[in-house]
Amino acid sequence: MSAPEFSLLLISLFTSVGGQFLLKMGALKLAKVPSMNFFSLVFNIITIPELLLGLTCYGIGVIAYILLLTRVNLSVAAPAILVGYIFSVLLGYFILKEPISLLPIVRLGLIVREVILVV
Template sequence: MSLQEFFLLLMSILTSVGGQFFLKMGALKLGRVNAANTVSHILSIATTPELITGLACYGFGALAYILLLTRVNLSIADPSVSLVSVFSVLLGSFIFKEPIPVTRLVGLSLIISGVILVVWQK
């Protein structure tokens, strides 16, 4: 993987993680959805800055991913982007104080190991 390809991959991952962060912030601002407030919550999505920012981050991440796919095989790009899950769990833990049980840590380490094996070049 060249430096440019690595940069595109990194941009795709970081913007997707940023999207996760801002969507969570916006969701916390909205509060819980129930039958009585579903319509108002749906309407509030369009006016909540954090949610709009999160969606924009996802858009930039998708653009970076598309550009990456013009240069790298899907069989390498897609598993590499699964690192978004790893960073999202860490973000949830450090920023939102969400617990990480041992089984989730094992799963995250399996994801990381899998990405290493997929991108490994002999």
Template sequence: MNIQEFALLLMSVATSVGGQFFLKTGALKLGRVHIENVVSHILSILITPELLLGLGCYGLGALAYIMLLTRVNLSIAGPSISLVYVFSVLLGYFIFREAIPVTRLIGLSFIVCGVILVIWQK
């Protein structure tokens, strides 16, 4: 993976993580969904700026990923995009004050090691 391909990967990961941030922020504004308020929540999604921004970020991430797929094999791009999971956990920890149990840290380290092995070129 060359520097341009790596930049596309990072762009896709960053915009997807940004999308998760805005979706979580918007979801917190909506509150919990119950059977009584499901219809109003679905309608609220259409007018909540954070949720629309989150969906837009996901769209940009998908575009970057498509451009990456024109340059690298799916067997490299697919597993590499799993870095979104790592950064999402870090986002949850630093922004939303979510706990990270040791088992989750171990899992994240496996993801990072796996991505390194997938993109490693001799």
């Protein structure tokens, strides 16, 4: 993988993980949404900056991933993006204080092994 390809991979990876984190932070502010009409729900969502920023990060991540796919095989790009799962679990554990059970730890190990083997 060349430097520009690796840069696209990192941009896609970190903006997607950042987007997930921001969406979670915004969802915590939104709290549990009671059943309401669609327009009220959309209005509540667009008034929370973390949700808008999270969606923007996701959009940037998707654009970078599409550009990456024009340069590398899907069999290389897809496993490499799985590293984002590792960062999401770690952010949840260290920042949001979410517990991690044994099964996610095993999955993280398998993902790391897969990425090393493929990339």
